[in-house]
Amino acid sequence: MTNKKQLQREIAELLLSQKLAVLATQSSEVFPYASLIAFAATDDLHKIVFSTPKATRKFANIKHNPKVSLLIDDRSNNAKDFHDAKAVTVLGAVERIDIDASQKELASLYLSKHPYLEDFLRSPSTAFIIISVWSYYLVSRFQEVMELHIHDENDIPAF
Amino acid sequence: MRTTYLLSEISQDSKIFGGKATALMRLQEAGFRLPATLCISTEAYKQFISGSSIKEKIQLELHRKKFSDMRWEEIWDAALRIRNLFLRQRMQVELAREISNALEKNFAGNSLVVRSSAPEEDAAATSFAGLHESFVNIRGTEPILEHVKLVWASLWSDRALLYRQELDLDFAKSSMAVVVQELVAGEVSGVTFSINPTDATEGVVEAVYGLNQGLVDGAVEPDRWIFHRKEASIKEHYTPQREKFMAPQGDDVILTGLPENKSLQAPLSPEEAVAIYRKAKKIENVFGKPQDVEWTKVGNDFFILQSRPVTAGQDGDKDDKRGWYLSLQRSEDNLKKLRIKIEQEHFPAMKKEAAELAKIDLRSLSDKGLAGELENRLQVKEKWTAIYWEDFIPFAHGMRLFGKLYNDTVSPEDPFEFVELLSNVPLLSKNRNKALRKIGTYVQQRPDLQHAIAAGGAGAINDAEFNRLMEGFISLYGDPFCGTYSDRTCDVSRDELVSVIMQMAGNSTTEKKSQIGKEANKAELESTFLKISKEGGKRARAEGLLDLARTSYRFRDDDNIVLGRIEEQFFKALEEGRQRLKKRHVDGAAHLTARDVLRSLVDKRYKLSGTKAKETPAKQENQHIKARQLLGQPAGPGISRGRARVIDSARDLALFKKGEVLVCDAVEPNMTFIVPLAAGVIERRGGMLIHGAIIAREYGIACVTGVPNAATLIHTGDEVTVDGYLGIVTVGQLDKTISLPGVGK
Numbered sequence: 012m013t014n015k016k017q018l019q020r021e022i023a024e025l026l027l028s029q030k031l032a033v034l035a036t037q038s039s040e041v042f043p044y045a046s047l048i049a050f051a052a053t054d055d056l057h058k059i060v061f062s063t064p065k066a067t068r069k070f071a072n073i074k075h076n077p078k079v080s081l082l083i084d085d086r087s088n089n090a091k092d093f094h095d096a097k098a099v100t101v102l103g104a105v106e107r108i109d110i111d112a113s114q115k116e117l118a119s120l121y122l123s124k125h126p127y128l129e130d131f132l133r134s135p136s137t138a139f140i141i142i143s144v145w146s147y148y149l150v151s152r153f154q155e156v157m158e159l160h161i162h163d164e165n166d167i168p169a170f
Numbered sequence: 171m172r173t174t175y176l177l178s179e180i181s182q183d184s185k186i187f188g189g190k191a192t193a194l195m196r197l198q199e200a201g202f203r204l205p206a207t208l209c210i211s212t213e214a215y216k217q218f219i220s221g222s223s224i225k226e227k228i229q230l231e232l233h234r235k236k237f238s239d240m241r242w243e244e245i246w247d248a249a250l251r252i253r254n255l256f257l258r259q260r261m262q263v264e265l266a267r268e269i270s271n272a273l274e275k276n277f278a279g280n281s282l283v284v285r286s287s288a289p290e291e292d293a294a295a296t297s298f299a300g301l302h303e304s305f306v307n308i309r310g311t312e313p314i315l316e317h318v319k320l321v322w323a324s325l326w327s328d329r330a331l332l333y334r335q336e337l338d339l340d341f342a343k344s345s346m347a348v349v350v351q352e353l354v355a356g357e358v359s360g361v362t363f364s365i366n367p368t369d370a371t372e373g374v375v376e377a378v379y380g381l382n383q384g385l386v387d388g389a390v391e392p393d394r395w396i397f398h399r400k401e402a403s404i405k406e407h408y409t410p411q412r413e414k415f416m417a418p419q420g421d422d423v424i425l426t427g428l429p430e431n432k433s434l435q436a437p438l439s440p441e442e443a444v445a446i447y448r449k450a451k452k453i454e455n456v457f458g459k460p461q462d463v464e465w466t467k468v469g470n471d472f473f474i475l476q477s478r479p480v481t482a483g484q485d486g487d488k489d490d491k492r493g494w495y496l497s498l499q500r501s502e503d504n505l506k507k508l509r510i511k512i513e514q515e516h517f518p519a520m521k522k523e524a525a526e527l528a529k530i531d532l533r534s535l536s537d538k539g540l541a542g543e544l545e546n547r548l549q550v551k552e553k554w555t556a557i558y559w560e561d562f563i564p565f566a567h568g569m570r571l572f573g574k575l576y577n578d579t580v581s582p583e584d585p586f587e588f589v590e591l592l593s594n595v596p597l598l599s600k601n602r603n604k605a606l607r608k609i610g611t612y613v614q615q616r617p618d619l620q621h622a623i624a625a626g627g628a629g630a631i632n633d634a635e636f637n638r639l640m641e642g643f644i645s646l647y648g649d650p651f652c653g654t655y656s657d658r659t660c661d662v663s664r665d666e667l668v669s670v671i672m673q674m675a676g677n678s679t680t681e682k683k684s685q686i687g688k689e690a691n692k693a694e695l696e697s698t699f700l701k702i703s704k705e706g707g708k709r710a711r712a713e714g715l716l717d718l719a720r721t722s723y724r725f726r727d728d729d730n731i732v733l734g735r736i737e738e739q740f741f742k743a744l745e746e747g748r749q750r751l752k753k754r755h756v757d758g759a760a761h762l763t764a765r766d767v768l769r770s771l772v773d774k775r776y777k778l779s780g781t782k783a784k785e786t787p788a789k790q791e792n793q794h795i796k797a798r799q800l801l802g803q804p805a806g807p808g809i810s811r812g813r814a815r816v817i818d819s820a821r822d823l824a825l826f827k828k829g830e831v832l833v834c835d836a837v838e839p840n841m842t843f844i845v846p847l848a849a850g851v852i853e854r855r856g857g858m859l860i861h862g863a864i865i866a867r868e869y870g871i872a873c874v875t876g877v878p879n880a881a882t883l884i885h886t887g888d889e890v891t892v893d894g895y896l897g898i899v900t901v902g903q904l905d906k907t908i909s910l911p912g913v914g915k
Contacts, residue, residue: 093226094226153234154898158795
C-alpha cells in the first residue's frame with residue numbers, strides 16, 4: 012500500500028466498523044492500564060472521542076498523563092483472523108475533557124454511533140473525552156504494518 | 171463417517187466424490203470396461219484438514235500479499251510450501267486404517283494409479299487437464315497414502331492457484347476426492363477428443379506406445395488422427411518420429427527407447443483408431459456433451475481410464491500469460507535436451523558474441539559505421555533477450571523439478587532445503603567478485619595508490635600493475651556499472667568501480683568461514699537424499715535430477731551475467747552515438763533512444779520523434795504515510811540491520827557502503843557485485859529462486875524478496891531490519907538493547 016488515500020480509507024473503514032476499542036492509559040505508576048471503551052472517530056481521522064465515568068481509573072490516569080494508545084480490530088476469534096483480521100494501533104493525546112457538553116458536534120457524532128449511551132453521556136458524573144490523534148499503525152496480512160501520521164508529535168497542543 | 175467406496179457404491183454427487191469418480195461411475199453403469207477403481211471421498215480430505223493446522227497455514231501463505239500482486243515464481247513457491255505441509259502432516263490413524271483396509275482388500279499389492287477427482291472438475295469450464303496431480307505406478311499401502319496426500323495438496327498446486335481466481339473457486343470451500351485405480355499397462359494408450367477443440371467439424375485420436383503419461387506430459391509425441399466428426403471416418407493421419415515410450419519400471423515410470431519394429435509402425439491400425447473414436451462418441455452420448463477420453467489398449471480391448479468434457483480455449487486470451495507460464499514446466503527429458511542446447515550452443519555463442527563485440531573500436535567508426543554497429547548490437551541484444559526467455563528461463567525449472575523430488579523423498583522441515591544442495595558452486599558472479607577483491611587487496615596494501623585514486627580518480631593512475639589488473643578485469647567481465655543504468659557514462663563508471671573495489675578489500679574472511687559450515691551441511695544433506703533414493707530404487711533418477719538442477723542453478727546466474735555483457739556492448743555503442751550527437755548540439759542527446767540515435771547519425775535532417783529514453787520516475791512523496799513493517803518472502807535465511815540504500819541509478823550503486831541494506835526493484839545481473847558488501851537484500855521482485863536470492867544465499871546474506879513497492883516505501887538512509895527467516899522488513903529504529911540473533915556482533 013503506497014497510497015495515502017487508500018491507507019486513510021482502510022483505517023476509516025475499520026474505525027467505522029467497530030464499536031469498541033481497547034484504551035491504554037498510564038499514570039505515574041509503572042503499569043499501563045487497558046480498558047474497553049465505546050468510541051467514535053471523526054471522518055478526517057484527526058479525533059477520537061469516548062465517554063467515561065469520572066470515578067474510573069482510566070479517567071484518573073488521563074488527568075495525570077494525557078498520552079494514550081488505543082487498539083481497534085476486527086478479529087472474530089477464529090483461526091482465520093491470522094490472515095484476515097486487521098488491527099489499528101492509535102497514538103494520541105487527550106486534548107480536552109468536556110464536562111459541560113460544549114462539544115455538540117462531536118457529542119452528536121458519538122451518539123449517532125452509540126444511541127444507547129445517551130443517558131450515560133448526559134450524566135453529570137460522565138466525562139466526554141476528546142483525543143487528538145498523532146498516528147495510526149495499521150496491521151494487516153498478519154505482519155504488514157503501515158503508519159499514517161496525522162500530527163507531528165511537536166504540534167500537539169498541551170493539555 | 172465413511173470415506174472409501176467402490177465405484178458401484180458412490181452417488182452422482184460430485185461434491186462428495188468429485189468429477190472424475192462420478193464420470194467413471196456413469197461409464198461403468200453404461201457398460202464400458204474400466205480398471206478396478208476405489209474412490210476416497212472429500213470427507214477424507216476434510217477429516218485430514220480439520221484435525222490439523224494446515225487450513226490456516228494455507229490461508230496465511232496465500233494472504234501474504236494480494237494474490238494479483240504475486241508473480242508466478244511466488245505462486246510456485248507458495249504451492250511448494252503448501253505441498254510440504256501436506257507431506258509432513260501425518261494422516262489420522264482411523265482415516266489411514268479405513269483407506270488401507272479398502273486398498274488391501276481390493277488391490278492386494280498391485281501397482282496403482284492415484285488420481286485427483288476435484289468437485290469442480292465436472293463443470294465444463296474447469297475441466298482442463300493437468301490442473302491437479304495424478305501419480306502412476308504406486309505400490310504398497312504406505313506409498314499410496316503418501317500419494318493420496320499429494321493429490322490433496324495439488325488442490326493448491328501452482329497450476330490450480332493460477333486458475334483458481336478466475337474460476338472463482340472459494341479457498342475455504344475447496345475440497346478434493348481421490349480415485350485409486352489398478353494400473354492397466356496397455357501396449358498402446360491415448361486420448362480421444364470426440365470433438366476437436368479447435369474445429370467443431372472434427373474429432374481427434376492421439377495414441378502412443380506404452381503408458382499415457384508420456385503423451386500427457388509432452389515427453390512422447392503421439393500419432394494423431396483427425397476424424398470427420400459426423401461420419402466418424404479418418405480425415406488425416408499425422409505420423410511423428412516415434413522414438414520413445416513410457417513404461418512402468420520398479421516403483422517408477424520411465425521413458426525408454428522404442429524398439430525399431432515399433433518405431434516404424436503406427437500404434438493403432440486405422441480400424442482400431444476408428445473403433446476408439448466411435449467409443450468416445452458413445453461416451454459423449456452418455457454424458458450429453460463432447461468428451462476428452464483417456465484410454466489404454468490391452469489385446470483388442472480398450473480400457474477407459476477417465477473422461478471429462480472437452481473445453482475450448484484453455485489458454486485464455488492472448489494477453490493471458492498463464493499458458494506461457496505453464497509451458498515453463500518442462501519434463502525431465504525436455505530439460506535434459508534444453509541443457510545440451512544451452513551448454514553446447516547458446517552459452518558459448520553468447521559469450522563469443524559478447525567478446526567479439528568488445529573488440530570493435532567504436533571511436534574509429536564513421537557515423538554511418540557506428541549507426542550500422544548500433545543497429546547490429548540492438549539486434550544482437552534483442553536476439554539474446556528472446557533466447558533468454560525462450561530457453562534460459564524455462565531451464566530454471568530444473569531447480570523446481572528437483573525441489574519437488576527432494577521434498578517427496580526427504581520431506582524436510584524447510585521446503586527450500588533443497589537449495590542448499592544446489593548452492594556453493596562456482597558462479598560467474600562469485601568469480602567476478604573474487605577478481606574485484608583481488609584488486610581491492612592490491613590497492614589496500616598501497617596507501618600512496620589510495621591517495622592517488624582519492625585525488626584524481628581511476629583514470630589518472632600510472633601504477634602499471636593496477637592498470638593491468640583493471641584492464642584484465644574489464645576484458646573478462648566487462649564493466650558492471652556500464653550498461654546497467656543509462657544515467658552514467660562508461661568513463662565515469664570506472665571511478666565508481668574503483669570505489670567499490672576499495673570496499674571489497676578485506677571482505678573475504680566472513681565469506682570463507684560461512685562456506686566451510688555450508689559445505690559440510692551440503693554433503694550431509696546430499697548423502698541422506700541419495701541414500702533414501704537408493705532404498706526406493708530411484709538413485710539414478712535422483713542423481714540425474716540433482717545434476718540437472720545444479721546446472722540450472724548455475725545458469726540462473728551465468729546467463730544473466732553474460733546477457734549483461736551483451737547489454738553493456740549495446741550500451742557502449744549507444745553512448746558513443748549520444749556523445750557524437752551531443753557534439754553536434756543535438757537537443758537532449760544524452761537521453762535519446764537507440765532508434766533516434768541511429769537515425770540522427772545517418773541523417774542530419776532527421777526530426778527527433780520526441781520520445782526520450784525512460785528516465786527514473788520521481789519518488790513519490792509520502793510525508794504522512796510510512797511503512798513500518800513490510801511482508802515479503804523469506805528468500806535468504808538470516809537477520810540483519812543497517813541503513814537502506816535504495817538503488818535507482820548507477821550513482822546509487824557507486825555510493826553503496828559496506829554494511830548497508832540493498833533495496834531495489836530487482837537485483838540486475840550487473841548489480842550482483844555489490845551483494846557481498848550488503849548487510850541484507852530487499853527486492854520488490856518476488857521468488858525464492860530468482861537471481862538476487864541465489865546470490866544473497868551464496869554469500870549467506872539475509873534476503874527478503876517480493877516486497878511490494880519496496881523501492882518507494884523504503885528510503886535511502888532509513889534504518890531497516892531484514893528478517894530473512896520470516897520474510898519481514900522492519901523500517902525505522904529498533905531499540906539498540908534488543909539483540910537479534912547474528913546481528914551487531
